[in-house]
Amino acid sequence: MATETLRPEDAKRALTEAYPTKAARKRAKQIVVNAPPDAEGFRPPILSNTRTTPGVITQRGCSYAGCKGVILGPVRDILTITHGPVGCGFYSWLTRRNQTRPPSEDAPNYMPYALMTDMQENDIVFGGEKKLRKAIREAYEIFRPKAIAIAATCPVGLIGDDIHAVARDMKEELGINVFAFSCEGYKGVSQSAGHHIANNGIFEHVVGTRDEPPGGKFRINLLGEYNIGGDAFEIERILELCGITLVSTFSGNASYDQFARAHTADLNAVMCHRSINYMAEMTEEKYGIPWIKVNFIGAEATAKSLRKIAQYFGDPDLVERVEQVTADEMSRVRAVIDEVRPRTEGKTAMLFVGGSRAHHYQELFREIGMRTVAAGYEFGHRDDYEGRKVLPFIKIDADSRNIEELDVEPDPERYRPRKPPEELEALRAQGLDLGEYEGLMADMEEGSLVIDDITHYETERLIELYRPDVFCAGIKEKYVIQKHGIPMKQLHNYDYHGPYAGFRGAVRFYREIDRMASTRIWRHVTPPWAQDPRPETLRQAS
Amino acid sequence: MLLRHTPKELRKRSALTVNPAKTCQPVGALYAALGVHRCLPHSHGSQGCCAYHRSMLTRHTKEPVMAATSSFTEGASVFGGMANLTQAIENIFALYDPDVVAVHTTCLSEVIGDDIPQIVRNAADAGKIPEGRTVIHANTPSFVGSHITGFANMTRALVEYFAEPGAAPTKRINVIPGFVEPSDMAELKRLAAEMGVEILLFPDTSGVLAAPMTGRHEFYPEGGVRVEDLRTVGGSLATLALGAWASAPAAEALEKKAQVSFEVLDTPIGLLATDRFVDALRRIGGVEATVSVTRERGRLVDLLADMSQYFYGKKVALVGDPDPVIALTEFCLTLDMKPVHVVTGTPGKRFEERVRGLLEEAGVEGNVAQASDMFHFHQLIKNEPVDLIIGNTYCKYIARDERTPLVRHGFPVLDRVGHQFFPTVGYRGAMRLAEKILDAFLDRADRETDETAFELVL
Ligand code: SF4
Numbered sequence A: 001m002a003t004e005t006l007r008p009e010d011a012k013r014a015l016t017e018a019y020p021t022k023a024a025r026k027r028a029k030q031i032v033v034n035a036p037p038d039a040e041g042f043r044p045p046i047l048s049n050t051r052t053t054p055g056v057i058t059q060r061g062c063s064y065a066g067c068k069g070v071i072l073g074p075v076r077d078i079l080t081i082t083h084g085p086v087g088c089g090f091y092s093w094l095t096r097r098n099q100t101r102p103p104s105e106d107a108p109n110y111m112p113y114a115l116m117t118d119m120q121e122n123d124i125v126f127g128g129e130k131k132l133r134k135a136i137r138e139a140y141e142i143f144r145p146k147a148i149a150i151a152a153t154c155p156v157g158l159i160g161d162d163i164h165a166v167a168r169d170m171k172e173e174l175g176i177n178v179f180a181f182s183c184e185g186y187k188g189v190s191q192s193a194g195h196h197i198a199n200n201g202i203f204e205h206v207v208g209t210r211d212e213p214p215g216g217k218f219r220i221n222l223l224g225e226y227n228i229g230g231d232a233f234e235i236e237r238i239l240e241l242c243g244i245t246l247v248s249t250f251s252g253n254a255s256y257d258q259f260a261r262a263h264t265a266d267l268n269a270v271m272c273h274r275s276i277n278y279m280a281e282m283t284e285e286k287y288g289i290p291w292i293k294v295n296f297i298g299a300e301a302t303a304k305s306l307r308k309i310a311q312y313f314g315d316p317d318l319v320e321r322v323e324q325v326t327a328d329e330m331s332r333v334r335a336v337i338d339e340v341r342p343r344t345e346g347k348t349a350m351l352f353v354g355g356s357r358a359h360h361y362q363e364l365f366r367e368i369g370m371r372t373v374a375a376g377y378e379f380g381h382r383d384d385y386e387g388r389k390v391l392p393f394i395k396i397d398a399d400s401r402n403i404e405e406l407d408v409e410p411d412p413e414r415y416r417p418r419k420p421p422e423e424l425e426a427l428r429a430q431g432l433d434l435g436e437y438e439g440l441m442a443d444m445e446e447g448s449l450v451i452d453d454i455t456h457y458e459t460e461r462l463i464e465l466y467r468p469d470v471f472c473a474g475i476k477e478k479y480v481i482q483k484h485g486i487p488m489k490q491l492h493n494y495d496y497h498g499p500y501a502g503f504r505g506a507v508r509f510y511r512e513i514d515r516m517a518s519t520r521i522w523r524h525v526t527p528p529w530a531q532d533p534r535p536e537t538l539r540q541a542s
Numbered sequence B: 001m002l003l004r005h006t007p008k009e010l011r012k013r014s015a016l017t018v019n020p021a022k023t024c025q026p027v028g029a030l031y032a033a034l035g036v037h038r039c040l041p042h043s044h045g046s047q048g049c050c051a052y053h054r055s056m057l058t059r060h061t062k063e064p065v066m067a068a069t070s071s072f073t074e075g076a077s078v079f080g081g082m083a084n085l086t087q088a089i090e091n092i093f094a095l096y097d098p099d100v101v102a103v104h105t106t107c108l109s110e111v112i113g114d115d116i117p118q119i120v121r122n123a124a125d126a127g128k129i130p131e132g133r134t135v136i137h138a139n140t141p142s143f144v145g146s147h148i149t150g151f152a153n154m155t156r157a158l159v160e161y162f163a164e165p166g167a168a169p170t171k172r173i174n175v176i177p178g179f180v181e182p183s184d185m186a187e188l189k190r191l192a193a194e195m196g197v198e199i200l201l202f203p204d205t206s207g208v209l210a211a212p213m214t215g216r217h218e219f220y221p222e223g224g225v226r227v228e229d230l231r232t233v234g235g236s237l238a239t240l241a242l243g244a245w246a247s248a249p250a251a252e253a254l255e256k257k258a259q260v261s262f263e264v265l266d267t268p269i270g271l272l273a274t275d276r277f278v279d280a281l282r283r284i285g286g287v288e289a290t291v292s293v294t295r296e297r298g299r300l301v302d303l304l305a306d307m308s309q310y311f312y313g314k315k316v317a318l319v320g321d322p323d324p325v326i327a328l329t330e331f332c333l334t335l336d337m338k339p340v341h342v343v344t345g346t347p348g349k350r351f352e353e354r355v356r357g358l359l360e361e362a363g364v365e366g367n368v369a370q371a372s373d374m375f376h377f378h379q380l381i382k383n384e385p386v387d388l389i390i391g392n393t394y395c396k397y398i399a400r401d402e403r404t405p406l407v408r409h410g411f412p413v414l415d416r417v418g419h420q421f422f423p424t425v426g427y428r429g430a431m432r433l434a435e436k437i438l439d440a441f442l443d444r445a446d447r448e449t450d451e452t453a454f455e456l457v458l
């Protein structure tokens, strides 16, 4: 196989040589050959969370997509109105596969609805605030929601509509919570800016508005899990088996009230570090809730995450229950691994997607003996690659500075350190990595390629160079890869399959990869006559 | 219920759109640009729009959809997008080597007011556009019209940039297909060839968005109208613009630029609209309708007559883009069905006039709305239930809630395949549509009829 002979440095050169000088220089800093940590534990630095070079054909979307689509999208009972022309709201309508389970037949569920102001030329010229106000009133009349969110698209910021003022007025007028997100698509450099903006808004306007905690002894929030294809349901199942209470999820299968009382949890478990670490940090500062990084993608990773939660609470019964649940589930998982592994062992994968999935899913591939030879994020930051220890060294550029950082202080009434500092220290000493994330590079082999914001051009070259057995990315890449005769797995929407989280999800994923790597149709790409282009009759004639 | 908050009671809305029945201009412009051979569409604005447009078109076609973006950040939105577009042009030619870059604007660059031709001229002066390559543009602000307007604007740009006024006369007829599937475009070409009429179809996405699997991704597949051919459209006998919304503006521009006369016809969906298309080809092309095409027609009429009992009197609700929906309304009437709700999201009063005219002529009473949305469409159905819905994939939520069969048609169809390969235009397309409608009725009958009345033969 090509991979055995190809030096990663040469691959890197092949990926960048066609670029004009300026673009080549920048791309060279975003393509890194993974190396072991240096003496102080640092990985080679990777340029990331930086502007996409115009014209390269990028995977990335915008801040509106990160805010309205990713974070607000999965919440079933906040009525979101997109303020802008028709398109942005249309494209974000039901396309992300967030599942939700309203508690009853008549409980609110706004997810199948796309609401927008559909701004017309007049609104652009004379301002759209009037139309927005009216749209909110009309929406309220129809839906009677307990909360309305307004999401701005690109033109809104530019024409100077004050959506926050509109939100304040409408809050007063309607007597429900109304809040706005200035998530215009040009903010920041990717969806990532939108996550931050959404976190800020939910934190400011919703979290902490309902003080009564749910029952349960071990109460956690799950941050950064969006219930694509039902992932959150599987995690909910496992947590319940362990006797852990989920106060809220940000934001898979979530509801407004869950957010409102998120501050009553005693631990934040962070799945997607990129999209939600802001919420973890802000709730720690304001309410005193510590956080740990977890990962429910991968059976071993799930088991490890449960153990971390149990270790945090330090309750022997919980520890034991977690061990029981894990043992029970793992026996089923192992049976499937044994079955699948002979067919998947030694195969290779590439993952270019999102801001955490390119890391998390490596775990699942590893469990069935597959190697990840190249990976990278669409909108990750350096800390997602190199680990949080680089945070103090990240230069804040103009694009990041434009995204508001909230000034958060301990809440005078609600701040309550969940554990005394000595206890937290003791936990750290026992190896519990509170408030830490090691990043993707730590889990990747030496010599593998780490590529930030991969371009279409590089994707095609990479495939030609390595011919991986499975390639993971998003819908825009899907059919390009498959035209090359390589099976492609979408890791934003799972190809309308899943869930892949937790124990049952892991089993489903192993079987899915097994299916992909052994699907017969890939063997028939070349027609039989291509091997023997000269028909018998011609051969006789010559 | 999926759409549990949609009340039966209709209430007037003037500011709020719920579940739109249209989308924004650039996606139409991008689709039209893909119908030019070796053309790379380019979205001038923030990158989110382009990501959304490519995703939607990919989900619809299950094919690679290539397009680049200017990737605006806050700076560009304040200082204008010149630097971004210039850099994009340089990178695009270095990496992807297109013959044509087709720039469309987005809401953002429209509000900023970037002067695209000026930026392109500067880039050309600075030597950033290789010899023999062209960068064209269309303004596509989404606060005007819809994706259909965007398609029309980019198609018009093809005429404005490439058509040569003094082109040598040919025996060709220009055909502008409108926002239809690649399969439809292929079918229009087949029909004309069958009649021995030489046409030049533009844009032409057949062969671009239905590429074979070969083990290699062809960045620029075989298909698409050639630039050399676009240069000659000014010498054609006439232009047939299929669809007043999507195709007429380009035909008008060509008449102005090169005095090519044009006729605006309906999208040739259904028996009568196809008759008019075929007849126009015959008249202008100066040929007889061939035996083979007449036979195709005869086969269609045969099917429709034999199965007429199943269509007769059935109520239909139609939603989609104005050009195809007008033709579908007429086709439903040909089948003696009753289009009682006919809705488009794209604005244009002429839509209501035209559809009302068709309904009145047939003595059918129905609700007709333009610049409307699917929420309204659903409410109409709640007030007067129908036997069939024809519309895009989003209709499946309505169809399921109202337990009504759905035939998918239009943009986007995200959850079924077939539209990429099997046309709905022409006589053959009408057969396919009739088959789909029949299947919808008969599958339902097979599912729901009680056991005593269950039938083997239908
Ligand atoms: S900003 Fe305009 S062009 Fe971009 S997706 Fe939204 S409506 Fe379409």
Ligand code: SF4
Binding pocket: A062, A063, A064, A065, A088, A152, A153, A154, A155, A183, A184, A185, A186, B046, B047, B048, B049, B050, B052, B106, B107, B108
């Ligand atoms: S207009 Fe802006 S907010 Fe809307 S899709 Fe485009 S980049 Fe995103």
